Amino acid sequence: MTEPDCRRALDVARRNATCFVLGIVVIAACAADRAIAIEVRAVHLGLDGIYRLGFWTPILVEVDAEEPLTEATIEVIVPDGDATPVVYRLDWQEDSDFGRSRRGGAGEPARGSGDSAGDVVTYRAGGFIKVGRSTGLLTVQLLWDQEVVERTHFPLQSESVGRAVDDQDVIVMTLGRLEVVAERLSDLSRGQVATIRTAELEPATWPTNWLGYDAADVVILSASPTVAEHFANRPATRAALETWLRRGGRLLLAAGGAAPETLAADGPFAELLPGRFDKLVDLENTLRYEEFCRTADRLWSPERSQLDAWRVPRFVNLRGRVLLQETIGPTSVPLIVRHSYGLGEVAYLAGDLEGDDFMRWAGTDALLARLLPSRLQLAGAAAAEPLGAVGYDDMYGHLRRNLDDFRDAGVEPVRFWIVASLVLVYLVALVPGDFWLLRRLRGRMEWTWISVPLLILLTCTAAWAIAYGAHGTGMRINAAEVVDIDTTDGRLRSTLWFTIYSPRTARYDVRVLESQATEGNMPVAAVKPETILAWQGLPGEGLGGMHARGAASLFLSPYRLSPDRRDLQGVPIPVASTKTFRAQQFCTCGESVELDVQIAVGGAESELVGNVVNHLDHSIDDCLLFYRRWVYRLGTLAPNVETPLPEQWAPELSRYELTNNDVYDHDSEDLAYVLLMMMFYDQAGGREFSRLQNRQASYLDLSHTLASGRPILVGRADRGRLTASVDDHAAASDVVNQTSLYRFVFAPLTANSTEAEGGPVPTTAP
Missing domain, CATH: 3.40.50.880 (Class I glutamine amidotransferase (GATase) domain)
Known part of the structure; x- marks a missing residue:
């Protein structure tokens, strides 16, 4: 190459380098300008400044900006019940206050389209999130073209954000x-x-x-x-x-x-x-x-x-x-x-x-x-069971303990004596054993460079084999489901709690699907069901509780809840650990409620006459028909078989059926037993009987409908309505251990009743 060609190439390289540097400077300046022009003004969390951990709560975020934010994405990051960060996406509000100018110009541009430079517009974004810890940070971040342009942190449990009760x-x-x-x-x-x-x-x-x-x-x-x-x-x-x-x-x-x-x-x-x-x-x-x-x-x-x-x-x-x-x-x-x-x-x-x-x-x-x-229990409330006695103070805590138990699936906790024995054998073999063995081999003490690493390798192999045998290699799921059907209008509410056991540290995509059983004669939704999935925390201040202090997560990278609240993406679970979720589905079944019930009040208060026909393609076992203070044991309702109600003498007091005239069994491992207590909490005696409160799933208690004269039929089914799906694959039947209860609520047998709480209704004529 000649000298003029070299100079020409050098000039071109210089110009390209100069343009590249100027481009970097311009991009950096634009990014800095955008960062300065956006400010998260305030966060309003909860109802009038208060919220409850583990429940959906409204959030409103106010953002000041000098340019339209309608193309930006706003997200909130808060800890879940295990202190792991989770991302919720918010929606820009389009009410009368949306895009209202707070300072600068006098105009009120729609959707934040400012009229002049320097006009700061306040935007509002809202939605619903679940907070799992009373300490930590609430992070608001704005994304533009998938790039974070603003991130602001707010301390939870502060007056400016809100306080958890x-x-x-x-x-x-x-x-x-x-x-x-x-x-x-x-x-x-x-x-x-x-x-x-x-x-x-x-x-x-x-x-x-x-x-x-x-x-x-x-x-x-x-x-x-x-x-x-x-x-x-x-x-x-x-x-x-x-x-x-x-x-x-x-x-x-x-x-x-x-x-x-x-x-x-x-x-x-x-x-x-x-x-x-x-x-x-x-x-x-x-x-x-x-x-x-x-x-x-x-x-x-x-x-x-x-x-x-x-x-x-x-x-x-x-x-x-x-x-x-x-x-x-x-x-x-x-x-x-x-x-x-x-x-x-x-x-x-x-x-x-x-x-x-x-x-x-x-x-x-x-x-x-x-x-x-x-x-x-507003007055004279009985104290809940101390945490030291059972480890939880809410009915859901008992359910959660049983969901965390995977012993039936071959997952056993490593006993302390096994760990202690292994450590003791290792110490004995490491010092006196190794010395004695080498002395027996004609004083070849230099072989310790081989024996000690070999001993460490054997000990690690034994520890791995013990953990492998105890924890297993496959994912397991325990689930409990309650399907409520109001036969008067065909509305269905399904609640599914499920716990995933992970044998290794991994991230999962979690969602729920309608089980294959719904393809048969199961209640079919007349319109698309509304499904809501989220993590489920443990109430209380005990180990793992949402109010426990000093808890920290093993994971700093958050997982995400989809905007339609149907999917959780990238949920991290540590090795040999569990994580619990709750899914709810609401729909209207129309005329597909699969029970034909014709019952009426007989000659006595406790007497019902009639029959029940199960039109499902599978049986319902252990059926109980509740009516006011009484309960009928119907046993198994076979498919398409008419089952008459028992004779008048057969009913028992529902409280006796629920409690068996005994104290509440906090050690019960039967999921159906715990669910039945939650479904008729007040009827069984409430906190006085269980020594536990029922706050996390209070909506599940339908004792008040019995007092209104509405019969309720409860039974256990082998097939549930919902099933967990992990990584876009429905969990196999040999992986899931699920208990499903169906509850059918019927119209009142009498139009209305006149009674008082504790006595007859006071009446008088003027």
Whole structure:
């Protein structure tokens, strides 16, 4: 190459190098500019600043930016129940506050499209996450073209983010101006082990997704004109509340201050009322309320109240249990009614909790204590079993312990004496044994360079063989499933807990599938089912509990929950360890509920007459038919065989059937036994019987439906509705040990009942 050619090539190389360096500088400058232009302003976690570990909770993130973020992805990273980080994806909010300018220009550009440079726009992203630890960090990260452009850390359990309540605490959510409720519930919990936390939400923050109510033990709703107007303007809030109720929620509805048009058949509260609204009537006094709460203080009187009359709604075609009523002429006016709503319950109160009368009344505390669910144990709560006695203080802890037991699958814990013996043999062989052996070999002490490594190799091989034999080589899954079917509307709720045992350290993609059994004569969804999968933590402060202090994860790299909450991607499980998950599926079966039941009340309270036909393609074993205080043992329901109910003398008290007149067996390894206790927790005696609370799966307890006169049939099936899938492969039958219980809830045999908690209903004629 000539000298001019060399100079020309050198100039080209210099220009290319200069362009490359300038490109790097420009890219770095753009990245720096983008990092500076984006700021995570605030994080709002929970309900009114409180949330419960292990439950779905709403989160709202506010981000300031000088450029549109609609193409960016926002994610939140929090620890799960094992302190392993998990990633949740949030959605940009598109409500009236979305993209509202906070400072800079005066415009309010839609979806954050700023009008001028330097105009900072506040964006909001929201969703639902599950937090598993009260300590650690909540990380918010923004991604642009799969690249993280902003990452901000917030400490959990801080005032700026929110605070996790203790496991025994009660969360009561109020919808309406119910300051009296918050004040009286605070007084009610004073001196008790459990603290009542009241979440007072503004109408603009009421959940529009039923997951927003997941952490609430009970919701108190005021049927005021203001609430009715909000429900009318934002029907998604009412739909979310009704969905949560149908799936096992508890609601206290105070309708004393409602307008007639809001109680009508086309009003926003019609579905929640105990009957069809007739008209408003005036009561001359409130003596019935005072007797119900056992107080001499007058709730209302014309002399001391701003109300001219105590006006309450009257209903016809009542449903549920009437706990308190007033007789006016030939008709009765219900004042307090409990009735089922799907798998949940509504307690109706003919009273305006927003009024001044309940604020000053001495009986408000007692009224709230009797109207809220009995499982909350608001007064005189029995203490839960100490952690040192059983290692857990929640019914789910017993279920979790059994799910973690893989001895039937050949996974045995290595006994201490085996480890101690191996160490002792190793020490004896290493020092005196090696010396004695080499001395016997004519003093060839230099052979220790061979004998010691050989001894170490043999010891390691023996330890590996012991661990290999105890832990096995294959993945194993233990599962427990409860399938609830409300035969009145065909709605189905399936809850599956499953624990994966991993013989090696690995990452798995986890999801749930409908089992092959659904391809036969199983309840078929009329529309696409809603499936929700997530990790499941252990409550309490014991070893492995979500409130345990000082816990750290072995993994720093997070795994992900898919945006539709159906898949978990890259879940890490250490060697010879387990991890537990919970999946729920909701759907409507239409007319495919596969039980033909024709039963009626006989001549006595405990007598049912009729028959049951199982149209499934497999049998249901160990069937029990619960009705009020009684239970019928039906045995096995064979496919397409009519099974008559036993004679009148056959029923037993349901509490005896559940408890066998014995103490709760904390050592039971029978998953069906634990599930049955969780399914009828109050009916079996609640905390007084089990010495455990039932907070993690309280929705599973349908004892209240028995009190409403709804028969319930429970049986065990060999086939479940859901099955676990790992790495896109359904687990084989020889890998999964699954216990499945089916529970069919029928319509009440009587329209309504009139009774009181602890005695007859007080009634009087004016």
